[in-house]
Amino acid sequence: AMDPQQRILLELSQELLDTSGYTTEEFRGTDTGVFIGGHESNYGRNIRGRPKYAGRNGITNVIGNMMVGRVMHFLDLQGPGETVYTACSSSLVALHKACRSLAQGECTMAIAGGIELLLDEEWFLGFSAAKVLSREGKCKVFDRNADGFVLGEGAGLFLLKQLDRALNDGDQIIGVIRSSAVNNDGHTMGLTTPSLPAQRKVISSALSRARLDPGEITLYEAHGTG
Numbered sequence: 329a330m331d332p333q334q335r336i337l338l339e340l341s342q343e344l345l346d347t348s349g350y351t352t353e354e355f356r357g358t359d360t361g362v363f364i365g366g367h368e369s370n371y372g373r374n375i376r377g378r379p380k381y382a383g384r385n386g387i388t389n390v391i392g393n394m395m396v397g398r399v400m401h402f403l404d405l406q407g408p409g410e411t412v413y414t415a416c417s418s419s420l421v422a423l424h425k426a427c428r429s430l431a432q433g434e435c436t437m438a439i440a441g442g443i444e445l446l447l448d449e450e451w452f453l454g455f456s457a458a459k460v461l462s463r464e465g466k467c468k469v470f471d472r473n474a475d476g477f478v479l480g481e482g483a484g485l486f487l488l489k490q491l492d493r494a495l496n497d498g499d500q501i502i503g504v505i506r507s508s509a510v511n512n513d514g515h516t517m518g519l520t521t522p523s524l525p526a527q528r529k530v531i532s533s534a535l536s537r538a539r540l541d542p543g544e545i546t547l548y549e550a551h552g553t554g
Contacts (some may be wrong), residue, residue, distance in 0.1 A: 330389045331371040331435035333443050334398045336483050337364065341399045341439060342423065344382050344485045349500065352403055361407035361435035363426040365418030365442030368392030371401075416551060418442050419484070424508040426488050436493065441485035443484055451479060454500035462552075469552030477553040 345352060372390030388394050396486030396523035408429055412422040423465035423544040446452070455461050462468070462476035494501055511530040535542060 329375050329386075331369055332447070333366060333369050333371075333483075334389070334395055334444050337395055337399055337443060338402055340441070340483060340485045341403060344439065344487055348487050354439075356404040357406060358437065359407040360403070360405045360433045361426060361429050361438040362405060362409045363412060363422040363429070363438060363440045364396050364397045364410075364420035365412045365414070365420070366392070366395055366444060367413040369420070369445055370448045374434075374448055375529065395443070405439075407438070411418075412442075416553070420508075421510055423486070423488075423505075424510050426522070427508055428504055429456075430488060430490055436489070438488040439485055440488055443481070443483035445481050445483075446479055453478065467553070469550070489508075490538075507534050507538065509534035 342352070345355065367389060375390075388397075392413070396411045399405070400409050410422070410425060412418050412425060414421045419440075423440045426438035429435050430438055452461070460476050461476055462474075463473065465478055466495055467476075467478045468474040488505075489497070489499065491501075491504055505520045509530045511526055511533070513521070513526045516523050
């Protein structure tokens with residue numbers, strides 16, 4: 329009775345290697361790191377109390393930090409591994425940590441990404457009580473008529489390398505990460521209230537590290553909860 333998040337990540341990790349042109353044997357025993365954005369789902373609570381699901385593997389099948397452990401065990405990866413949960417930014421922070429680990433020489437390759445599954449009603453009830461869900465069921469980002477956000481599910485993984493190594497290995501490169509930056513809003517009017525100065529600071533930091541001018545950017549992908 330494995331948490332579906334663990335099962336999906338196993339499938340995605342194998343698919344990632346296949347599409348990248350690698351075999352599992354080429355990865356076994358390497359210092360490849362794994363950084364996954366996500367959190368423990370409610371699957372464990374849903375099956376709790378059912379005798380056939382109780383046993384020596386019961387806890388490892390559902391605990392959140394095993395999402396990374398499961399992938400590393402399956403592929404026999406011996407680099408750093410970390411489950412990251414920073415709410416909406418979890419996957420991007422996991423990607424940031426993977427880039428930092430590569431830059432510091434902790435690993436020569438890294439698998440990074442995230443997953444989110446909604447397996448029971450708890451999140452819907454909680455966010456509904458907080459009055460942050462859209463009554464229309466539509467996330468109207470940056471619209472004056474926005475009335476909340478909509479919960480969703482998804483999963484994805486990337487294989488990362490230092491650029492010179494990827495070029496030398498003849499990898500198919502789909503993108504280059506010039507830089508990344510992370511910070512926090514700190515003290516604001518409310519626990520979940522964003523800070524414009526903090527957001528400006530983290531964007532400026534990323535641009536500075538990438539040696540880019542804002543005018544050079546042709547596409548923005550923004551986070552807007554509506």
